[in-house]
Amino acid sequence: MNHVLCGLAANTALPHELVDRLISVAEADIAEGLAGRADLSREQAVALVSRFADIAVPLAYEGLLSAADVDPVVRPQAALALLDEEAGAPEWARLFAADPKVERREKLAACPGLPPDVREMLAADPDVRVVAQFALWTTADMAARLARHPHAEVRRAVAANEATPSDVLAMLVTGDGLLPAERCLVCDREETPFVHDPECPRLDCDLRPGAACAGSHESTSLEMAALALQNPATPTEAVVRFADHPSMLLRCRLAARPDLPPEVGARLAGDPVPGVRADLAGNPGIEDALIRVLATDHGHDVQRRLAHNPRVPLDVLSRLAGTVKIGPALLPRIAAASPTEVEELSSSSNPALRMLLAERRDLPAMIRDALAADPDVKVVKSIAPHPGLSEAQLRGMVERHGLRVVSKVATNPDASPALLEDMTRHVPPARKALREIARHSNATGPALLACLADTKARPIAAGHTALPPPVIVELLADDDWQVVEAAAANPSLPPAVMWELVP
Known part of the structure; x- marks a missing residue:
């Protein structure tokens, strides 16, 4: 690897002519640096792609390649990147929808703005991975159709799609009006009952760790419920049933929902697992009474998460600041403090609270100066960058x-x-x-x-x-390759030296 040329490839002061020369002699690592240049022209991008096919994808996403620059047969990944940016030709979508390579159809399935006939082809694809990927990103009408797909993996993807209608998400969670799924990825490949070993030694196995099926597609159903709980479009009334579910994962996801009813939050505050209570403590939708209950909870991470809750009252935060290791972080509640509250915080007798206030970078000059003269070193460290x-x-x-x-x-x-x-x-x-x-x-x-x-x-x-430029030139021969690349990328490197370095 030529670290000097790698650094030059990223040098913002490199003359246009030298960029052209570097493109003509570049190796793969240098080409990556050239592809990241903000001043790269379309002509240079095309020249770079003609030598390094893999560079086409990031350049397509950067808008440096157009449909006229890409042959979908020769550069399929670049063509798919342009389709993903809605800059590809419609006929490309039809070409890839019938592509024998599953990976390409799967990539196409995530692209927006596909023609209606292509969408129908993807929804009926013989490989469930393609259909699941399509279900994850598709529109509301198609998501509603795919929610009734017989394969559990497709339903799982529909549950994660935020475009899925609320009533459809409720149906997936409750099962009401929905026939049971017929297959899952586990029973597609293994004789059930089967539990996938998290340390599976098979190199060709792509089942998720812990995937299991005993006839009811248990692990996929659990994952579907977890994704639906995380989906803001899922109705509250459909998910409160999980407050007492044996799965800690589902209770954690429920505890984090901002639309959590107070009575359900109160039940979760008594959950035996500290992780559930910690997720509840970080929930910005919980009410003052519940916050004060959780403020006395010494379970792992509960009070720290509560301190980061944007709705925590300042009097509660004051108590937490003295006992919880929060560190030098700008807490949401501190960032949102009113001018009156800022004055009160600046005169607090609790140095931990003054330290938290000092993390703001928009303090009035009088308060900033007072904190700069604070006797507590933690406060001074926080205000020093102001x-x-x-x-x-x-x-x-x-x-x-x-x-x-x-x-x-x-x-x-x-x-x-x-x-x-x-x-x-x-x-x-x-x-x-x-x-x-x-x-x-x-x-x-x-x-x-x-x-x-x-x-x-x-x-x-x-x-x-x-x-100094002479020092930069000396560092081009440094023993540390990181120093060499940094020196070569330094815009103050003399232009004459740049011309000497590029072959």
């Missing part, structure tokens, strides 16, 4: 808290070039900060040279445009 802080404030954080805040200060978009240089000389060395300095837009040549001394920061610094 835009608008002065150099004096950022330096003050480093002086007060030292190594514990340097890497966070280095992420501040307003950190000055002088401050970044000073932080590279921090004693003891702030190695984690060097990685942030290496990617900072204000980093200077001297700061970047210091970053090159750190193994993890070195590849990042090698790609920074402020690195």
